[in-house]
Amino acid sequence: MDYNFHTHTKRCRHATGNDEDYIKCAIEAGIKHLGFSDHAPFIFPDGFENRYRIPMSEGESYISDLKILREKYRNQIEIKIGFEMEYYPKYFNEMLDIARKLEAEYLILGQHFILSEYPNGIGAGGPTDNSEYLKIYVDEVIEAMKTGVFSYVAHPDVMCFTGNDLVYESEITRLCLASRKLDIPLEINLAGVRYNKFYPAEKFWKIAGIVGAPVTIGYDAHRAKDLLNTEQLISAESLMNRYNLNYIGIPKLKPIW
Numbered sequence: 001m002d003y004n005f006h007t008h009t010k011r012c013r014h015a016t017g018n019d020e021d022y023i024k025c026a027i028e029a030g031i032k033h034l035g036f037s038d039h040a041p042f043i044f045p046d047g048f049e050n051r052y053r054i055p056m057s058e059g060e061s062y063i064s065d066l067k068i069l070r071e072k073y074r075n076q077i078e079i080k081i082g083f084e085m086e087y088y089p090k091y092f093n094e095m096l097d098i099a100r101k102l103e104a105e106y107l108i109l110g111q112h113f114i115l116s117e118y119p120n121g122i123g124a125g126g127p128t129d130n131s132e133y134l135k136i137y138v139d140e141v142i143e144a145m146k147t148g149v150f151s152y153v154a155h156p157d158v159m160c161f162t163g164n165d166l167v168y169e170s171e172i173t174r175l176c177l178a179s180r181k182l183d184i185p186l187e188i189n190l191a192g193v194r195y196n197k198f199y200p201a202e203k204f205w206k207i208a209g210i211v212g213a214p215v216t217i218g219y220d221a222h223r224a225k226d227l228l229n230t231e232q233l234i235s236a237e238s239l240m241n242r243y244n245l246n247y248i249g250i251p252k253l254k255p256i257w
């Protein structure tokens, strides 16, 4: 695998290491196309800023620091600079404006919350058996795909639904059909593999395979050395074989305007 567009930096406060180490590890891992996609900065109208994001005050330096490194390594690796961002119907225009002003080059969707996160949002990682929440998650992801600015959906199986299997099947089929129709890939998330999380969720990928939704892979690196772990790729490959997934390889990045 010679690409990865899901890379964080220490600015989000739950990733560690220097930016340059991520680039060095990527080169060592044979990655030719590296994308940084740290959690997009955003401040809610009442001033609340969630602590898992790049602080707004560091948005500009995130981009400019990485641009300097991009120049330094330009002969060894191609680097893109973007964000992992949620789609919150209430705040989408504002969030997109921030990303555009900072001149982010691409966005991946990471729908970590439903119902716009704050003040009444719900973390997608649940777990929950509430069918209504699952439907809202799928609606929001599909709406996000329709905006045309997200290059792919990171961990599309992040919603930890423990309720009725038939409801899960019909909702996730809806999500996968939209991905296929709109040609927006779904990411097998390697952080889930590394940390043995509930995702990649077998029941999700089984449906993705049946529908034939386009599939890509992201390391979701929060440490530079995450890029060197080859075992996780073997797991992803066996998942793809198990469910006959429509693996497209490197995703095409979409412009954000």
Ligand SMILES: [Zn+2]
Pocket (backbone or CB within 6 Å): 008, 012, 014, 039, 222
């Ligand atoms: Zn993160």
Ligand SMILES: [Zn+2]
Pocket (backbone or CB within 6 Å): 084, 110, 112, 154, 155
């Ligand atoms: Zn994420």
